[in-house]
Amino acid sequence: GAVVSQHPSRVICKSGTSVKIECRSLDFQATTMFWYRQFPKKSLMLMATSNEGSKATYEQGVEKDKFLINHASLTLSTLTVTSAHPEDSSFYICSASEAGAYEQYFGPGTRLTVT
Amino acid sequence: SQKIEQNSEALNIQEGKTATLTCNYTNYSPAYLQWYRQDPGRGPVFLLLIRENEKEKRKERLKVTFDTTLKQSLFHITASQPADSATYLCALLMDTGRRALTFGSGTRLQVQP
Numbered sequence: 001g002a003v004v005s006q007h008p009s010r011v012i013c014k015s016g017t018s019v020k021i022e023c024r025s026l027d028f029q030a031t032t033m034f035w036y037r038q039f040p041k042k043s044l045m046l047m048a049t050s051n052e053g054s055k056a057t058y059e060q061g062v063e064k065d066k067f068l069i070n071h072a073s074l075t076l077s078t079l080t081v082t083s084a085h086p087e088d089s090s091f092y093i094c095s096a097s098e099a100g101a102y103e104q105y106f107g108p109g110t111r112l113t114v115t
Numbered sequence: 116s117q118k119i120e121q122n123s124e125a126l127n128i129q130e131g132k133t134a135t136l137t138c139n140y141t142n143y144s145p146a147y148l149q150w151y152r153q154d155p156g157r158g159p160v161f162l163l164l165i166r167e168n169e170k171e172k173r174k175e176r177l178k179v180t181f182d183t184t185l186k187q188s189l190f191h192i193t194a195s196q197p198a199d200s201a202t203y204l205c206a207l208l209m210d211t212g213r214r215a216l217t218f219g220s221g222t223r224l225q226v227q228p
Contacts, residue, residue: 006158032214043204043220044159049213057213093158102147102208104216106158 003027004096006107013084013114021079021110023094030096033077034104035069038091050077084114117142119219121205127225128195136190136222138205144183145207149216150190153202162203163190195226 003026013019023033032051036044048064050056050071058064066088068080077096081088091111095104122137138148146167151159165172165181165188172179178191192199205219 002161004158034215043218046215046217049215091156095158097214102211102214103149103161103164105161106151109156109158111156 002105004030004094004105004107006094006110008110009108010111011113013112015085015114016083018080018082019084019112021081021092021094021112023077023079023096023107025075025096025105028096028098028105029074030077031074031099032097033071034095034097035067035077035079036093036095038093038109044093047079081112084112086114088112089114117145117207117209117217119205119207119217121203121219121222123222124220125223125225127227130195130197130226130228132195134192134195134199134224134226136203136205136224138188138190138219140186140207143209144186145209146211147208148179148181148188149206149208150177150179150188151204151206151218153204153221155202159204192224195224197226197228200224200226 005024007022035047038044047062048056048058056069071077093109095106097104118141120139149164150162153159163179165179176193180189202221202223204221206216
């Protein structure tokens with residue numbers, strides 16, 4: 001149980017284009033989903049928290065107009081990186097949490113490379 | 116802001132021995148402290164959660180302790196196996212309302228056969 005999928009697993013895009021990453025909870029309802037970014041050999045950095053049906057809460061320093069987050073249903077959240085630049089290249093990971101629970105279940109991650 | 120330190124970047128032990136990983140934090144104690152395992156190129160996997168008022172939690176070969184006086188958690192893997200080789204992350208949940216986690220930088224464990 002508690003499986004989270006992420007799609008795509010890898011994406012290469014050109015500078016200036018937008019990329020959408022999907023995060024799905026497959027066997028549970030995720031009232032809250034989280035988006036993280038991870039640089040090589042570094043820990044996870046929380047970007048934003050989203051609750052189903054509400055606007056996402058962004059961490060300090062994360063541009064909400066650049067990283068658009070939608071959590072339209074209890075099983076799906078999307079992160080869109082708009083007008084991507086090479087410095088946006090990173091490993092993006094989502095996680096999901098059930099109502100009343102504090103552990104998070106993570107997706108396998110998406111490797112984004114912006115050329 | 117909360118700072119989390121995991122004792123060493125890497126830890127090498129022999130198969131069969133007990134691995135002990137340390138997580139120290141600086142500010143006020145979290146409501147919950149969690150441990151995750153991460154393999155290269157993959158998302159973290161939840162292992163154990165321990166509450167502020169709990170001293171110890173066990174799950175199979177895993178044991179977590181939580182000392183709010185020392186501001187420290189210890190994570191033990193007994194009878195370690197090469198398959199336990201991975202990076203282990205400590206994570207603090209400070210705000211039960213937001214439920215957001217703050218992660219340590221991790222300790223890379225290598226179990227030698």
